[in-house]
Amino acid sequence: MMTIYAEKCIRCGACVSACPTRRLTMENGAPVVHANQRCLTCMHCAAMCPQKAIHFDAVPSYEEYIDTPEDTVLQLITMRRSIRRFKPEAPERDDLAWALDMAQWAPSAKNLRPTQWLVVYGKDKCDDVYRTAIRLCQEQNVMPDVVAQQKAENRNSVTCGCTTILLALAPEGEWGDTDAVIAAATAELLLQHIGIGTCWGGYMHRLLAALPDLREALNIPEGCHCAAALLCGIPDETYRNVPWRPKANVEWR
Ligand SMILES: Cc1cc2nc3c(=O)[nH]c(=O)nc-3n(C[C@H](O)[C@H](O)[C@H](O)COP(=O)(O)O)c2cc1C
Ligand code: SF4
Ligand code: SF4
Secondary structure (H helix, E strand, C coil): CEEECCCCCCCCCHHHHHCCCCCEEEECCEEEECCCCCCCCCCHHHHHCCCCCEEECCCCHHHHCCCCCCCHHHHHHHHCCECCCECCCCCCHHHHHHHHHHHHHCCCHHHCCCCEEEEEECHHHHHHHHHHHHHHHHHHCCCHHHHHHHHHHCCCCCCCCCCEEEEEEEECCCCHHHHHHHHHHHHHHHHHHCCCEEEECHHHHHHHHHCHHHHHHCCCCCCEEEEEEEEEECECCCCCCCCCCCCCCCCCC
């Protein structure tokens, strides 16, 4: 259950813009919660709220709006957010290349570093990938939820209007996927460190697995598959607060 405290709310709409599932909408100038829409409990709404006016029953009040850590590493980790609103211009190529080069310092099984990066660069090309994916889904009846989101709500959870898609490609084999995911997670933090917005492209990843024609359109080399997709761009949104996260599920023996 979530509550928006009307007495604190200044009706700025920031929570509504941040909500990835459209559970929040603006009605008569005020945010409204739609209980029938899915909630990811991502807390993006609370992380965006300038008034700290959003409360989740499941969250203890003393944990709800914690201070931003002063430590720069903790700041990067807690303030890294999945960005889904991007400016139309792509980030500088050199900045993207820098993050991928620095991610070479990530650990790698037997130090093999098999990850290959495929970069779809520029808004037009990323939009093209999205359109191709939707067309193929329709033609081949694959992942109908993606098509339904596009048709009913004009919602793009596949590329989120990004301006660069980074695909971490892995060869078949023991640790290829693990290595690629570690490299992508490292690259993501580095990108956010230099102000580039990122969001993991789970839909993109699954569509590439399900649609050979999409792999062909992107020229993914034989013997390789997409192990991780990062949707990137210059953020068109700024999060203010650290969102609540549950404690780790740990069993000590
Ligand atoms: C493997 C993975 C796949 C994801 N796929 C998508 C996706 O396809 N579309 C999307 O909008 N967000 C996607 N996300 C983002 C998650 O929804 C997000 O990480 C989560 O809600 C927590 O928010 P935060 O990253 O801002 O902390 C994905 C995240 C991960 C780790
Ligand atoms: S927690 Fe996430 S999905 Fe749920 S209402 Fe807030 S922004 Fe939307
Ligand atoms: S972000 Fe906060 S202040 Fe703005 S509309 Fe949402 S609840 Fe109200």
